[in-house]
Amino acid sequence: MKKLLSLLLAFALLLTVAGTALAEDVNGTVVFGLISSWDNLVPFTNSSYYSSFVISLLYDRLVYVSPDGTVSPRAATAWELSEDGKTVTFTLNPDAKFHDGTPVTAEDWVYSIRLLSKSGVGTLFTDQSLLAALEGTDEAGIEVSENSVAAAAPDANTLTLTFKQNVNLDSFLKSQSYYLVVLPAHLLENENVDEIATWDFWNAPVGSGPAVFSALSADGTELTVNRFADYYQGDANWDTLIVRQTASSALSSALLTGEVDAVYTPVGNDEAIAMQTLPGAENLTFTLTDDLVYVYTIAINNTIVADERIRQAVSYAIDRDIIAAFLTDDYVSPIGEPMQLYLTADNASYPADIPVNKYDPEKAKELLEAAKADGYDGKFVLAAPVAGQRADMALVVGQLLQNVGFEVELVTIDAATMMADLRAAQDGIYDGGIIVYGIAADPLVRNDIYTTASVTVLALKDQTYEDYQAKIAAATGDDRAALIDEYLHYISDQEAAIWLAAKRQCYVFNNRLGDITDSLLGIANRNIDVWNWVLSR
């Protein structure tokens, strides 16, 4: 027995040493851990940041959006809006090539956009719905007749897109152009569109992005790509990038052991502080982000409380300072309006005068009493995830609401289900849920508005928001700035949001990658500039 045990242990040790020794010679290889799976390698579903991350590697997009909202060239070197405000002309980079060496032309772009607009594609890949803004498509984004979508190639390096309504170019580039990618028409034009989901092409896609597909593990959890040496920008020197799924509970250990070089999402700041005391931390860079990372808001989700007085009563009942203090540390601070965090030269007129803390319990009581006098029973069902910061926050929010006269019922549920439930717009389940999300540097793209046009986490409908957006899209210069200012004040007045700038997230990555903080922050804009990653070997 002893001999058998000794033999088994010796064998296990031998295998371990063999495995570990082999793992060391991976100098030009970067391993990137994602906490969730990407959907597939088809570029037409950007339902999550994880899918967008992978798509951004393999396929080229028109522009790159920096974390601060700056738009810079990618496949498009220049862009221009027509006088009527409906047509955007992109000048394409003549040096762009597909991974098989074929030059990328405007015809490839037109082919790709037409492909996305084909009937049936949308039932598989939800980005089709985003084409609904383009001329020649129906409300679901499907072409109204053969190749009717308004994408044209006047010459090999020029792409034009024509919209149904006046388009705000800045907003389109920052927040809506990510779903446009270019596919190689010469490899795909003879394929049967009805069988798009099963095309062999997706098993080894050929794009024109900064990384060339190399392998996808059979179980789909590990994607290997090589640096595209002919990519037209950047001075990257990495050879291979391996994107692998890594459990969120194991991000820290995977970074400390060097099993991954960088991860998304970032780790919590408390966790990062603890990491710094452990072996392996000396190889890592820790960056506590200074910019807004996430905002917390109560997503009003029930037409029972559609009455704006009730929303405003919720808003006035909440003391943001108490919430921030309750969340225990210096990393959270209340803000009046998220756009205030993007006060750059581009948008200096965004409102600075919205109060940070609208706490006014007397006003809240007054509004609530008025609503009750008209039949509202005062009940408010508030949902929050089962555990963690939002669950803690729900207790305080609930208490504050009760203080002004609401009869609060707290429901805790897993975060994914809560979000799915809110998105399902099922009236009557919750009156509100505490949600959290990053926000783009674009005042017109907000998840917190009540929209009639799309299905969001908010069930209420309010045409006013869309009316404002249309007016803003049509305006220019000072008129536009004034309208945005008015619009943001309207949002602030109408919604029950708790805007907290949460500097709780820490980006952690291996020192050999240099400082890639901005790259990682860029994932929130659905792109990552791996072409700028320079390894110190």
Add this chain to the structure above:
Amino acid sequence: MTRYLLKRVLLAIPIFFGITAVVYIMSSLAPGNVINIMAGEGNLTREAYEALVLEYHLDQPVVVRYFLWLKSFVAGDWGIASSTSQSVYTMISVRIGSTLLLSGTSILVAVLFALPLGVLSAWRPYSVWDHLSSVITFIGASVPNFFLSLLCIWLFAVQLRILPSQGMYTPGVPQTLGDLASHMVLPVLVLSVQLTGNYLKQTRGAVLEVLGSEYIRTARSKGITEKRVLVRHALRNALIPIVTTIALNVPFLIGGAVVTEQVFSWPGLGSLMIFAIEKRDYNLIMGITAVIALVVLIVNIFMDLVYAALDPRIRRGLQ
């Protein structure tokens, strides 16, 4: 015997339908649906949303949807995973191997430790072996897998740096048996500690009971060596409850090693199930459920045959 086997197989068919129906209906009752998940952060127009509702038959009652799924499944079409647009059959078939490898190795390791230790502790109650056995049983029964996993990662991967903590292979290097083995050590350790505790308890109890039997006393009085008494007479007769426990663990490990697979990023069925549930991917959920249900039913039938092989009385009863 053949008739008995046939009867068990026929009985398994309605049980299979029952399991799948319950799971389908329960997963459909969960809030949200596949389209809400596909839509991501609200980038779906209402028209597209409604088209998808029709495409996924979400306008139909859940019972109708179940029968639509069942009809396709019986016809050999496991469907397409809405989350990945890949064949459900393919997704499951590439994952089941890694789950079987992990669970099979864990059971094997647990049996190799638990059987001899359990017999020893029953043979010599209150000895060092018995106390060791109690400690392992206590740890296996009381320490949650999640905690033990993190503890192992902290000790062996972070502090000692002798074992990897993620995945099946080291990325970027050729896949070798040694690399695979080193990645298996921690998840197998965690799973087998839990199983070992369970098996130890069963083995000790069963052997202790048998050792008090008259036929053991008779065997000893006939001068048979103690080793032979233990192995040939005591252990063999104690095997039925032990085998039952092991058998019950097989389906549990195939579908239930979810936490361990998740923490160690082990690409198996457990982590696929989590992914399917998060994405409300009904086809994928049902495919995995069907596989697990089939495994449970097959293992149950197989265990009946093993009982018959182990116990002549059962065999005679069947005949």
